[in-house]
């Protein structure tokens with residue numbers, strides 16, 4: 401699942417490559433298109449978008465929001481890529497990737513394409529962002545939070561710290577992978593309860609959240625370049641590194657869980673916690 405660092409770099413590329421372009425036509429490809437496209441305007445997805453100009457692209461949490469200039473404004477195209485949704489910049493002659501469900505043809509001759517292996521992502525077209533499911537309840541962006549606000553917002557959450565970090569209402573944009581990275585940087589066991597953390601540990605977590613996300617944006621930017629369909633993660637310290645040496649102490653990285661909800665951590669650098677499933 402793309403998280404804040406990947407989507408932030410995608411946003412940077414789209415800002416350069418598609419802002420100012422007019423959408424000349426939209427092709428929604430059945431059967432997946434009918435699943436991923438959600439027209440909340442009742443005007444018809446392709447009909448409402450044709451002729452619209454992309455005025456801005458912003459990221460909010462794990463959403464990308466395209467602000468459009470169209471006959472009826474405001475108009476927003478909102479992408480929630482979930483597990484496997486990807487955008488791709490392509491030329492008209494470029495071969496379509498499997499499971500491409502929507503193609504936005506641009507006035508410069510290029511195309512913005514959406515493909516999604518699992519068809520779990522969503523593309524919403526709406527006149528108001530409040531109508532997009534789960535969007536209005538998003539917590540603040542990590543870089544907009546002061547340490548004081550972070551501590552204050554943590555108070556009502558009493559459970560395992562990894563679960564708190566990945567809760568979009570607490571702070572937006574952090575998912576399973578980057579929570580592992582942040583907790584490793586902070587040297588905190590992912591399953592420790594928030595109520596067990598000292599003030600010093602909470603401050604370490606806050607600093608690690610910011611430093612890890614910032615450094616990751618830089619690494620993603622270097623590796624992704626213009627290929628917004630990529631999800632570079634080889635540089636990560638612990639996530640998906642089960643059994644590999646911890647970059648700090650050399651201890652083999654531990655794994656808990658399965659499938660999309662795995663947790664990786666270093667049992668030496670991140671001591672304590674009741675370990676589930678071990």
Ligand SMILES: [Zn+2]
Nearest residue numbers: 646649666669
């Ligand atoms: Zn370690």
